[in-house]
Amino acid sequence: MKILSKRYKEALSKIEKGKVYDKEEALKLLKETSTTKFDSTVEVSVRLNLDTKKADQQLRGALVLPKGTGKTKRTLVICNAAKLEEAKASGSDFYGDKDMIEKIEKENFFDYDVIIATPDMMPHLGKIGKILGPKGLMPNPKTGTVTNDIKKAVNDVKMGQVEYRCDSYGIVHGIIGKSSFSVEDLKENLNAYVNAIIKAKPTGAKGKYIASIYLSTTMGPSIKISETNFDN
Numbered sequence: 068m069k070i071l072s073k074r075y076k077e078a079l080s081k082i083e084k085g086k087v088y089d090k091e092e093a094l095k096l097l098k099e100t101s102t103t104k105f106d107s108t109v110e111v112s113v114r115l116n117l118d119t120k121k122a123d124q125q126l127r128g129a130l131v132l133p134k135g136t137g138k139t140k141r142t143l144v145i146c147n148a149a150k151l152e153e154a155k156a157s158g159s160d161f162y163g164d165k166d167m168i169e170k171i172e173k174e175n176f177f178d179y180d181v182i183i184a185t186p187d188m189m190p191h192l193g194k195i196g197k198i199l200g201p202k203g204l205m206p207n208p209k210t211g212t213v214t215n216d217i218k219k220a221v222n223d224v225k226m227g228q229v230e231y232r233c234d235s236y237g238i239v240h241g242i243i244g245k246s247s248f249s250v251e252d253l254k255e256n257l258n259a260y261v262n263a264i265i266k267a268k269p270t271g272a273k274g275k276y277i278a279s280i281y282l283s284t285t286m287g288p289s290i291k292i293s294e295t296n297f298d299n
Contacts, residue, residue, distance in 0.1 A: 074102045079288045086291070090257060093292045094250045097282050100290075106137070107246040107284035109253060113239045113264055114278040123271030126233040129210040130263040134252040135227030137245035140180040142221050143167065145188050145206075150217065157221040159183070165191055171198065183212050183220045231264055237278075239264060246284050257282075261297045 078100035088096065101107045117124040144154040144162040154162035161167070161179055168188075170176040172195050182199070184192055184206040192199065192206065199205040206212035210230050214220050231239050243256040261280065268276055277297070283289040 072102070075286070075288065078102050082288055082290055087293050088290055090292045090296045091250060091254060093282055093290045094253045094257070097253075097284055097287070097290055098246055098250065100287055101246040101284040102287045103246075103285055105285075107287060108137075108242055109244045109246055109248070110283050110285075111241050111243050111257060111260060112281045112283070112289070113241075113261060114280075115233060115237045115239065115264070115272075116274055116276055116278050117233055117237045117269065117272055119233055119235055119237055121271055124269045126239065126264070126267060126269055127207070127209045127231070128263065128267050129212075129223075129228055129230045130259060131223050132227040132229055132243065132256045133259055134244060134248065134256050136229060136242055137248065140224050140228075141178065142181050142183055142224050143179040144183045144217055144221065145192065146185040146217065147187055150185060150215075153217050157218045158225065159217070159221045164188075168192060168195060171195055177202070177204075181212060181224050182206050183214070183217065183224070185215055185217070186213055189213060229260070231260070231267075258297070265297060 081096065081100055097109065115126070117126065119125065141160040144157065144159040145167050146154050146164065148164050151162060151164065168191055182204050189206070196205055211220055211223060229242055231241050233239050241260055243260055244253050265276065277294040280292050280294050281289040282292060
């Protein structure tokens with residue numbers, strides 16, 4: 068049985084059991100019930116009415132949160148020699164050709180958060196897919212990380228790009244900011260995140276698309292919000 072801390076119990080007592088909150092009210096409460104001494108991450112969990120075993124009910128994509136994530140991500144661009152100057156000018160933290168792939172494979176080089184690759188480099192990256200895949204680092208066209216527009220891709224990541232992906236249970240887990248963000252900034256990010264999921268609704272989805280939405284902070288209790296707050 069999980070033992071709850073005193074701070075967690077105090078936070079939980081402020082949330083009305085069984086209540087479905089309006090998103091603005093929930094965000095205010097979320098800030099009040101953050102239980103950590105550090106700046107907690109604010110997360111959203113969206114349960115979708117999808118059968119992820121079916122090819123036409125898969126969901127994956129990315130968006131740039133209008134107010135950012137509260138964290139600047141480090142990027143690695145992998146491209147051919149002809150585009151190295153472009154990669155350098157993009158402001159990427161690291162960039163390189165096949166030498167970077169070799170560095171990852173032989174030196175366990177992982178001092179970055181996102182890999183951006185040009186399409187012609189994907190066959191080479193595929194050779195270390197077993198290394199990158201489990202770490203969530205494999206570039207993907209659906210998330211904008213396989214592209215010839217290096218500058219835009221790097222800028223999007225630096226500005227607060229986040230990915231969304233439905234797990235095997237039909238749930239999308241995402242980050243919409245920090246507990247230090249204002250309610251208005253969190254609400255703007257939340258709207259952008261959920262509306263991106265709605266816009267990307269798979270063709271095979273049937274019936275009510277969004278089943279439930281919960282908000283939470285790191286180590287804090289979750290708060291259910293009404294899915295009717297959005298265009299479902």
